[in-house]
Amino acid sequence: MGPLAEGGFVLRRSLVLVAALVAALIVAATALAAGVTVRVEGKTQTIFGSVPAKVDAANALQALDLASTLGEFYYQLTHSSFGDYVSQIGKYPAAGSAGWVFKVNGVSPPVGADKVTLEDGDAVLWYWAEFGPNGGPPTLELKADGKNCYRVTSYDDAGKATAGSTAVLHVDGRRITTPLGRGCVGAHRGLVRAYAVGAVRSNSVK
Structure with a gap:
């Protein structure tokens, strides 16, 4: 086999390996996703899913991202030393003791939205909250x-x-x-x- 032929073989083999890797990643991501519902409640009105919509998401942040695509609304993710957090959904940015938080099955997880692993049937709720001495709103x-x-x-x-x-x-x-x-x-x-x-x-x- 000549150098050109050998080089072509190596290139084709590399492309096959890359394609296989991409396919494996897609399968893995699909396997990680769970069938959940998502709803987004704004400061003054419902932003998305008053009747919770069904999506396939691996974590609470992905559920919000999918909802933003389906509902065509804006959200902003801010990077900080404590990790990424949602600093704005729709019109209102987080400010002072008020901002955007989430619950899964009625509970506020102690970790970031991208760290929450969802399971089939979970209910994800994103909402505007104003915090006081006793925490956020029910x-x-x-x-x-x-x-x-x-x-x-x-x-x-x-x-x-x-x-x-x-x-x-x-x-x-x-x-x-x-x-x-x-x-x-x-x-x-x-x-x-x-x-x-x-x-x-x-x-x-x-």
């Missing part, structure tokens, strides 16, 4: 509980659940209180959501 979760009835649960930063007894259900222009965290709205056409003063609004449920 987040509300709404679930159907019987015909035209709904149950509201409030979660603190640690994921401790309590009945959302002060929440109000909004549907079709009506407002219904939730004694003991449960309320019935009667026949309705629109989506139902729960709101409470000082809390992050809930997901929407039909």
Whole structure:
């Protein structure tokens, strides 16, 4: 085999190896991704997924990135000595004791969004939070509980659940209180959501 032929063989072999490596990385990334839901609640309104959207993501930051593509909204990632963090979503940048945080299954993880390994069925929530002496605002979760009835649960930063007894259900222009965290709205056409003063609004449920 001449030098040119030998060189061509080596080049082809290198290209094959590179292609195989890229394919392996794609397969590995796909294998790492989990089927999760993601929702983004802004300072004044929902930014993405009032009914949480399904995406395949390996971590909470990737879930946000996929949501930003689907929802066509802007977010900014800032680098610091403590690691990367989300410094802005949509219109509002983090400032002072307020900024953008996330929960997975109602719990605020003690690590960065890119360090959280997601599993199938996880629920990722990104939201605007203003922090005080007791931490961030509680987040509300709404679930159907019987015909035209709904149950509201409030979660603190640690994921401790309590009945959302002060929440109000909004549907079709009506407002219904939730004694003991449960309320019935009667026949309705629109989506139902729960709101409470000082809390992050809930997901929407039909």
